[in-house]
Amino acid sequence: MTDTLVFYSKPDPFELWRDALSPLLGDSVRIERADEVTDPDTVRYALVWMPPEGFFARFPNLELVINLGAGVDRLVARNDLPDVPVTRLSDPEMARMMAGFVLFSVLRHSRDIPHFEAAQVRREWAYRHPRAATEISVAVLGLGELGALAATEIARQGYQTHGWATGPKDLPGVTVHHGDEALAPLLSMADIVVCMLPLTPGTRGRLDAATFAAMKPGAAFVNVSRGEVVDEAAMIAALGSGHLSGATLDVFASEPLSPESPLWTLPGVLITPHLASVALPASAAPQIAANILAIRKGLPLANSVSRVRGY
Numbered sequence: 460m461t462d463t464l465v466f467y468s469k470p471d472p473f474e475l476w477r478d479a480l481s482p483l484l485g486d487s488v489r490i491e492r493a494d495e496v497t498d499p500d501t502v503r504y505a506l507v508w509m510p511p512e513g514f515f516a517r518f519p520n521l522e523l524v525i526n527l528g529a530g531v532d533r534l535v536a537r538n539d540l541p542d543v544p545v546t547r548l549s550d551p552e553m554a555r556m557m558a559g560f561v562l563f564s565v566l567r568h569s570r571d572i573p574h575f576e577a578a579q580v581r582r583e584w585a586y587r588h589p590r591a592a593t594e595i596s597v598a599v600l601g602l603g604e605l606g607a608l609a610a611t612e613i614a615r616q617g618y619q620t621h622g623w624a625t626g627p628k629d630l631p632g633v634t635v636h637h638g639d640e641a642l643a644p645l646l647s648m649a650d651i652v653v654c655m656l657p658l659t660p661g662t663r664g665r666l667d668a669a670t671f672a673a674m675k676p677g678a679a680f681v682n683v684s685r686g687e688v689v690d691e692a693a694m695i696a697a698l699g700s701g702h703l704s705g706a707t708l709d710v711f712a713s714e715p716l717s718p719e720s721p722l723w724t725l726p727g728v729l730i731t732p733h734l735a736s737v738a739l740p741a742s743a744a745p746q747i748a749a750n751i752l753a754i755r756k757g758l759p760l761a762n763s764v765s766r767v768r769g770y
């Protein structure tokens with residue numbers, strides 16, 4: 460019998476994913492775009508990024524939902540998610556792309572690039588003596604698949620690197636802190652704070668006014684995870700008062716970021732439109748296919764999402 464894998468994503472090109480998955484799945488799994496499904500009853504697997512409300516109700520025989528990305532907050536928060544296993548991507552190339560973006564952000568702040576960009580606009584030769592990486596401390600909040608690689612890459616560059624997670628971890632060159640009480644002391648000594656926490660009921664709004672107040676005066680802030688982890692008004696206040704020296708922001712509470720947002724013009728702030736990392740068909744297709752083949756054989760799945768934890 461031929462099963463169907465239904466694909467839905469606005470930003471990701473269907474043809475590239477189909478062509479990467481087809482040879483791995485063989486003839487027994489048909490891959491169809493959501494708006495071209497021939498027989499909804501044969502749909503057993505869904506590969507989706509932010510499908511519309513009511514999407515899952517069309518497919519009564521779903522056995523597996525695969526999130527076409529790493530962050531699952533929008534998927535697990537839905538009321539209409541069927542009671543079947545949910546997996547996400549855990550792709551080394553995606554982690555590498557993210558680590559590169561985070562490293563760029565850390566270098567941007569540690570090498571005073573916002574200062575030189577502002578000076579260039581004024582045609583000013585504004586020499587500022589560089590600091591050694593070893594003098595600069597970086598705190599990475601969230602040490603999951605993406606956070607752990609980013610933290611170890613930062614450590615490899617010689618920065619004093621700290622991380623924060625729910626429990627202890629062993630990462631080369633990274634001093635790992637854990638638990639709520641460890642956060643404020645960690646923030647008080649970090650020159651650059653990088654947010655890589657997933658959005659869950661426990662992290663929504665976690666970086667609030669008190670958290671920004673706990674950061675070292677003059678610290679820089681980087682957010683590449685989800686905008687809703689941050690109290691955006693509190694962050695804007697911390698940037699506006701000069702308590703934070705700048706920020707590199709890839710994610711926002713509301714996307715696209717409104718043209719009215721004060722963030723666009725705050726000094727030292729770089730805005731990028733949610734692209735720190737993306738799923739890549741060539742490297743992610745094998746794990747998607749492996750999970751589909753595993754569920755067909757009743758074998759354990761990789762990269763399962765815990766609905767209870769929310770990540």
Ligand code: NDP
Pocket residue numbers: 528529530531600601602603604605606607623624625626638655656657658659661662683684685709710733734735736737770
């Ligand atoms: P993971 O789910 O693998 O890891 C999450 C990490 O956060 C874990 O280390 C976990 O701790 C920690 N954590 C979760 N809750 C808490 C808490 N309450 N207190 C302290 N630590 C906590 O996430 P990834 O590394 O794969 O990805 C991080 C996020 O990046 C994604 O959730 C997604 O939102 C975002 N993302 C953004 C992209 C972009 O382009 N901007 C692209 C892809 C992802 P523990 O290890 O102890 O469980």
